[in-house]
Amino acid sequence: MEQEDRYLALLTKVASYRVERVTADGERMPLSASVSSRTENDRLVLTDVNGADILVFEPITPKPDLPLAGTDWVLDGYSTGGDAVSSVIAGTTITAKFSPDGNVTGNAGCNHYGGGYLLDGANLSVSSLFSTLMYCSEPEGVMEQEARYLGLLGNVSSYRVEGDRLVLTDAAGADLLFFVQAEEVPAAPLTGTLWTLESYSLEGDAVSSVIAGTTVTAEFAPDGNVTGSAGCNRYFAAYEVSGKTMTIGPAGSTKMYCGEPEGIMEQEARYLSLLESVAGCRIDGDRLDLLDEAGKTLLSYRAESVDQP
Missing domain, CATH: 2.40.128.270 (Lipocalin)
Structure with a gap:
């Protein structure tokens, strides 16, 4: 949190910027902002009114868009109404997997759930959701989070994939659920x-x-x-x-x-x-x-x- 507070404070002090390329021998070469081709050695430098460098950014190599079906997704955040977005409660994991056979399954934080889905281009609908009926008392708020998640999932009308991120939206185009690709878990052996x-x-x-x-x-x-x-x-x-x-x-x-x-x-x-x-x-x-x-x-x-x- 201290790092975040410091970052936001520095942003308010930005007065100018420059884009530069660092060569192999360490030389800094100014670049025009209109240069279309970037390399991993390019940097964006934000400076204050005195010209001091206060924030330095390096480029992120774009990741290819993952397929909706067949990818293991884990929830990163969800809409709580309007423009408000909540992160997932610490100690809980919510997942989704859209199988090629038209079924979606996952863990809603406490219970396992499943349902069917229909895909038509970027249009996506989820129906016939069901879940196990376990009650979890901890961590606090997990059951309310689960109910919110399943309610939003049933209200999805479309989706978009941005690299390794999946966003599910409603009929009005509002973003409801935000997923990232789950870390790969090695397959456990059947025996032993x-x-x-x-x-x-x-x-x-x-x-x-x-x-x-x-x-x-x-x-x-x-x-x-x-x-x-x-x-x-x-x-x-x-x-x-x-x-x-x-x-x-x-x-x-x-x-x-x-x-x-x-x-x-x-x-x-x-x-x-x-x-x-x-x-x-x-x-x-x-x-x-x-x-x-x-x-x-x-x-x-x-x-x-x-x-x-």
Whole structure:
């Protein structure tokens, strides 16, 4: 903040400027402002009334525009009404990924969400949004931020990409959501990783987050066995994987009964049933999705730890 205050204060003292090029031997060569070709050695120098250099800028090499679909986007800021823009609450991450198949998915800060989108040139519409139903109490304001984000996403009418930045706008052309390209996360290996369940499929298109206070895990061993916690009981099953194709089960488990939290046994039964319906898998960074024969996501996990060789 001290740097920012200093920068803004210096801006108010600017009286003139010059554009110069620094040669290999350190010589400074003045350039005309109308010169169209720039090099990495060009600089913009802002000076005060006494001619002292107070701010020096170096050129930024323009980045090629990234594609909307297939790029991992992370939210940098969002509109709060009028010209006001808010940054994302510290400690939260909001993401979006527009897949070539017309689906958009991501994390809204607390819950996972999904929906469909239609693209026609620069026109973009997002519809049929759904999300898991987890409640997050921290950090403060995360649920209000999530509701604002999903509301704005459903109101998008167009988009533009500026290098590695994505801006979504409404029908009036007002900027609503500001994304930057997410840092690439190396793909976690299927085996040797502790996968923790974040959400699972219900009937139809409904998706549920894991019940608060429960932990469901999966560990795929190189010998073709998967083990973990189903929330109450330990389970085990055989699995086969070939490329993106996977089959699991049937699963066996211990026979303990857990009365709390409410719904834990029903969640466990649903989880073990979904395992036996798995027909494929997909790893994207630190996320593992287990899919049915139609490619629908049944189970979504996050990598918690990876065994080191």
